[in-house]
Amino acid sequence: MVGVGSMVVIGAAALLIFGPKKLPELGRAAGDTLREFKNSTKGLADDDDDDRTEDKKESK
Numbered sequence: 507m508v509g510v511g512s513m514v515v516i517g518a519a520a521l522l523i524f525g526p527k528k529l530p531e532l533g534r535a536a537g538d539t540l541r542e543f544k545n546s547t548k549g550l551a552d553d554d555d556d557d558r559t560e561d562k563k564e565s566k
């Protein structure tokens with residue numbers, strides 16, 4: 507687990523490396539990436555649930 511002190515150090519390092527103008531853009535890109543990943547994994551989980559339902563119907 508990352509503590510508050512670690513988060514401050516990581517934030518300060520990111521600010522020094524990328525600069526204040528680039529950080530919002532990087533945050534947005536990271537958010538978009540996580541959103542796409544979440545939607546993709548949700549689709550995979552839904553497909554898996556559908557397969558299980560079909561297997562139960564066929565076995566009856």
